[in-house]
Amino acid sequence: MSDGRRTGRAPRAVLALLTVTFVAFVAIGAAASADAHDVLVSTNPANGAQVSRVPPTVTLRFDQTVLGLGTEVVVTGPSGPVQVGKAGVVDNTVTERLQPGAPAGRYTVEWRVTSVDGHPVSGTFAFTARAAGVGQAAPSTATSGTASSSGSTTGSSTGSSVPWFLVAASALLVVLGGAAAAWSRRHSASARRRQ
Template structure:
C-alpha cells in the first residue's frame, strides 16, 4: 500500500510540475525586414518563426500598390515560411499579412511592411503613404489557451493527492488492525 501511495504521489507531482511551455510560435524575422526599403523587390518574402509552424491553414498575402501580388501557396521548410511574389509586381509600398498554425495548434497572425524602389517588372516606385504595421495580438489567445491546462493540472493534482492520502490512511488502519 505504501508503494502504491508513493507511486501516486510521485505521479501527482509529475502532473503538477510545469509542462512544456504553452507558447505560440513567434515571428522572429522577415526577409525583407519590417519597415525597410529594398532597391529591388525580391521574388519572395520569407517569415522565420521561433518553431516550425504546421502546414494546416498557412496563409501569406503580399499586397502592393496594385493589390495582392502573392503567387501560389506558401511553402514551409523548418521554421521558414516562404511566399512567392508575382513577376509583374511593381515597385512601391508592400504589406505582408500572415496567418499560420503554431506548432501547439493555435493560429498566429500579424503583418509587416516594406518598400521596394524597383519592382520585379522593372517599374519604379510611386510615392505613396506609409503603411502602418499591425503587431500580432496573441496576449488574449495565450491567456485563453493556458486556462484549460492550468485548471486540468490543478484538478488532476488534487484528485491524485486525495487518492494518495486516502490510501496512506487506509494503509495505516490496516497496519493497526
C-alpha cells in the same frame, strides 16, 4: 487517542502536499506553455526595408518549427494582393511567392502560422519597393488568398484547447487524492481494530 490524532493529521499533511505539488506543477507548466508559441525572428525583406524592386518571394523565419496547417501569408501592394498560391513551409521557414511584375510601392505582409504547440500566431510587417518586380504582371485573377490576420504587429494566440500541463496536473491530483483517501481509510480501520 494518540493513534486517532496521528490518523487525523496524516490526511491533512497529504492534502497539503497534494496542494503544493499541484501549484508547482501548474506554475512550471504555465512557464513551459508560454515559451511554446513560435516567435517571428526575421523576414526578407525586413520590416520597414526599402528594396530596389519587388522581390519574387517573401520569407519569414521563426524560432521553432511551424506547422503547415493554417499557415497563410497575404502580401498587399498598390494594386491589391500579389501573393501566388499557398505559402510553403519548411521547418521554421515560411515562403510566399509574389506575382511577376508587381508594381513599385509600399507592401504590407499579413501572416498567420500555426505554432508548434498548435495555437495560431499572427502579425504584420511592411516594406517598400522602388521598382516593379521582374517579369510581366499577371492578370488580376491570378491573385490568391484573403487577409485573415488581425493586423497585429505582435504575435497573438487564440484557441480553446486546454493546455497539456493542466490535464496532467489534474490527472496527478486525482491519482494522489485517491491514494490519500485509500491510505486514510486503511489507517482509520487499523485504528478502530486497535481500540
